[in-house]
Amino acid sequence: MRRITRIATVGVASAALALGATACGGKSSSDAGSDKDNPKAAIAYDIGGRGDQSFNDAAYAGLEKAKADLGVQTSEAEPSEGEGDPDKVQRLTQLARAGNNPVIGVGFAYAPAIAEVAPKFPKTTFGLIDDTSKTGKNIANLVFNEEQGSYLAGVAAAKVTKTKTVGFIGGVETPLIKKFEAGFAQGVKDTNKDVNVKVQYLTQPPDFGGFSKPDLGKAAAEGQLDAGADVIYSAAGLAGSGAIEATSKAKKWSIGVDSDQYNQQGLAAYRDYILTSVTKDIPDSVFNLIKSVKDGKPQSGEIRYGLDKDGVGLADSNPAYTKMTDVTAAVAKAKADIIAGKITVKTAP
Structure with missing residues (x-):
């Protein structure tokens, strides 16, 4: 058994x-x-x-x-x-x-x-x-290659923002999480150089609490929302759920990470405002x-x-996202260009 x-x-x-x-x-x-x-x-x-x-x-x-x-x-x-x-x-x-x-x-x-x-x-x-x-x-x-999936998230964020301000929240400022930031910011700027990217990290090593405390993520998201962000991408583990909560309650878009967070049962109450997620085929x-x-x-x-092997990608579970044909077309083109070597995604900001 x-x-x-x-x-x-x-x-x-x-x-x-x-x-x-x-x-x-x-x-x-x-x-x-x-x-x-x-x-x-x-x-x-x-x-x-x-x-x-x-x-x-x-x-x-x-x-x-x-x-x-x-x-x-x-x-x-x-x-x-x-x-x-x-x-x-x-x-x-x-x-x-x-x-x-x-x-x-x-x-x-x-x-x-x-x-x-x-x-x-x-x-x-x-x-x-x-x-x-x-x-x-x-x-x-x-x-x-987290930076590649994050680049696609940046493309999507730049296409849907109405305020021309988007946010990135990193759990802990480590080289790994800075790959997420780098790819996202590059994707945003390559799509629309006029979009401002606000960046915030929740903790610094050796304090790794930024991966485990939803309240920190929620507070960071609230601050970015107050500063005009209408799309927030979090790479912060459990703390990211707090950012998703805050963004959803403000009726703004969030972008999840690692798992397809639109389909996560614990986040079901916020799913309508989870635009997409950067997935890793863990x-x-x-x-x-x-x-x-x-x-x-x-x-x-x-x-x-x-x-190139769908080891990273952008989830399309939210029907609202799939209906944004201009957004999905831009993401598809960026994906093809990265795979073809036409776009080299940075691994550091």
């Missing part, structure tokens, strides 16, 4: 118990790994955890697909409280020692922990989403990695998902 195990936190006590099991005859680090007849896979969530209607939920969708289609037993681990989520190493160690293969860290913040844990479990594949800084024979770097990246391990041909190294 298939099952899902959720691990709220992995602290020192849990790690000690795991080490004790190894000393008493359990699997050692070097021979840990899934039973081929009883495959198991796990994901460790980023800040905000499952239920963020965005990044983490996209990874969960891939895990659920693997459970349904491949018969894989699945485990999930939530982030712990505390600045920087300090228990990542223990969490990944426990998941690997339990026989999960692959073990997937959702987000670039897992890079140092995976670099530390992966060499101790050479027969286990570790997936690292959104980061290429840490590599290894058993590490698969699942990365995306579900398939998770599923494909799990399947590769199950098939005995585990992925490793950089696996990149770009616009």
